[in-house]
Amino acid sequence: MEQIFDVVVVGSGAGALLAAIRAADAGLTALVVEKAEVAGGTSATSGGGIWIPDNHDMARVGLSDGVDAAFRYVRACARGLSSDERILAYVETARHMARYLDQLGVRYKSMPKYSDYYPGMDGAMPGGRTMDPADFNGALLGLEGLAQLRPTNPGQLILGRMTLNAFEAHSILSRERSAKLKLMWIMLRYAVDYPWRRKTKRDRRMTGGQALVGGLLAALRKRRVALWLGTPLKSLQTEDGRVTGVLVERDGKPVAVRARMGVLLAAGGFERNQAMREQYLPKPTDQAWTATPPGGNTGDAIRAGESAGGALHLMSHTWGAPTLSVPKEDRFRALFVERSLPGCMVVNAAGRRFLNESCPYPEFQQAMFADQASGGGAIPAWIVFDAEFRRKYPMGPLGPGEAQPDHRLPKKWQGSVYWKADTLAGLAQQIGVDADGLAASVARMNDWAASGKDLEFDRGGNVFDRYYGDPAVKPNPNLAPLAKAPFYAIRLYPGDIGTKGGLLTDQDARVLDGAGQPIPGLYCTGNNSASVMGPAYPGAGSTLGPAMTFAYRAVAHMAGNPIALERTDLLDGAMKAGVL
Missing domain, CATH: 3.50.50.60 (FAD/NAD(P)-binding domain)
Structure with a gap:
């Protein structure tokens, strides 16, 4: 009826x-x-x-x-x-x-x-x-x-x-x-x-x-x-x-x-x-x-x-966003805000930055596709950060290290959810990224952090970028050096929150x-x-x-x-x- x-x-x-x-x-x-x-x-x-x-x-x-x-x-x-x-x-x-x-x-x-x-x-x-x-x-x-x-x-x-x-x-x-x-x-x-x-x-x-x-x-x-x-x-x-x-x-x-x-x-x-x-x-x-x-x-x-x-x-x-996989979760997680915090950067397979990490998430996803199409190898991309970042801030499923240190993370996460090494060269080898390219990118990032001006992608150069920065970090709330070992990386994919x-x-x-x-x-x-x-x-x-x-x-x-x-x-x- x-x-x-x-x-x-x-x-x-x-x-x-x-x-x-x-x-x-x-x-x-x-x-x-x-x-x-x-x-x-x-x-x-x-x-x-x-x-x-x-x-x-x-x-x-x-x-x-x-x-x-x-x-x-x-x-x-x-x-x-x-x-x-x-x-x-x-x-x-x-x-x-x-x-x-x-x-x-x-x-x-x-x-x-x-x-x-x-x-x-x-x-x-x-x-x-x-x-x-x-x-x-x-x-x-x-x-x-x-x-x-x-x-x-x-x-x-x-x-x-x-x-x-x-x-x-x-x-x-x-x-x-x-x-x-x-x-x-x-x-x-x-x-x-x-x-x-x-x-x-x-x-x-x-x-x-x-x-x-x-x-x-x-x-x-x-x-x-x-x-x-x-x-x-x-x-x-x-x-x-x-x-x-x-x-x-x-x-x-x-x-x-x-x-x-x-x-x-x-x-x-x-x-x-x-x-x-x-x-x-x-x-x-x-x-x-x-x-x-x-x-x-x-x-x-x-x-x-x-x-x-x-x-x-x-x-x-799509309504694009970078995403990452977390064990036992039924869907990938979108990475909306952590990438704006100072002391991290995103690189492709050549170890090079290819975008402003703090940009709007749809622009982030589109930059991954563009870099992949040009041969840079940004699918997947890697977000890299150091021990100081790990101590202070969250990153995906990792809580700040001062509240959730590495020994409290599931052991099987290392090498599947996150990668960790005492040197940048060691990290590059683990994640399959060009070691010289990664080292050069980190050196440039450390220079930009000291000067407060990202001459590559102007990260932190507008009010949107700075919203999720750390105001205690000077002179740019989105930039800090990657200098303290150990170093970490998490794999990112060009995901979305809908078409x-x-x-x-x-x-x-x-x-x-x-x-x-x-x-x-x-x-x-x-x-x-x-x-x-x-x-x-x-x-x-x-x-x-x-x-x-x-x-x-x-x-x-x-x-x-x-x-x-x-x-x-x-x-x-x-x-x-x-x-x-």
């Missing part, structure tokens, strides 16, 4: 859940279908940040922004690979979506010191556009609701148990004066919450993507929106060129679901589909390198949308066909869709921010109240600039 809803949402990440909640608030019936046995998708394992220009919390931290600057910045980042209408729709609507999250009880704070990723570009800001979710009390979900939420990545937990938010992570990694007190408070808070820990090992205090998805799940449950877990999409249903519903598999049986207003695809990208990676992405490519949860993001919804006539765009692009190519959509998240016309009844958001940011990554939160913003706009369109573009003068100006 066919079931009927106004809106059917495929996927259960942040964009999917927000769409279903928004539909319920608009008086529509909604169904969320998710093929995994837990909800949250990649969103639940993310940092939870959203990139929101001109957001409502900027005034609190003494900042101001405007649609004009944000439009210029994103348009420059997109490099002509995203329509001006979509870009304008995003920079106008994102702030309204963020206020809606606040009304739902999913509160965010502006990060005044977290710079846009390309601070030298027109319209960029040195901070404030990235927002981090406020802590969420997991007890509000109850144990049943908590069991439905996908757990976070092990790399985002202290000792595999305790959570911390982005502000605390920055303080601890950059060794601020208050860092030790904050770390002690985190551990004490968890320790004294014994009644909760008797019920579950998961921390009651949710941060990052757990706070975001936890808050959205609580809002979804409050509205009694149907959530079908373990329910994969099999195909889209169409009649006379219109998408009218979905065919899913539930309890091993096919179930047809009609969608009166529309179907929203929000089921992630295709990074876990090796065949699609081989078809579309730069080589070499391996689904094992990705940092997203196994079993998901296999491109099913993208293929379903393509079968319904949807056009594909940006399929050769950014998918179904091409318009400013209302409607899927477009090959002729650029909307397919009636079919909408798409998140990594199911081609990114509004084009090939770039304007700032932290450039995945989740658009996913929820275009979900917000999609539901408005389905409900018959499309959100009009306000600053159409910017479109006219952009067109004139293009002509000239």
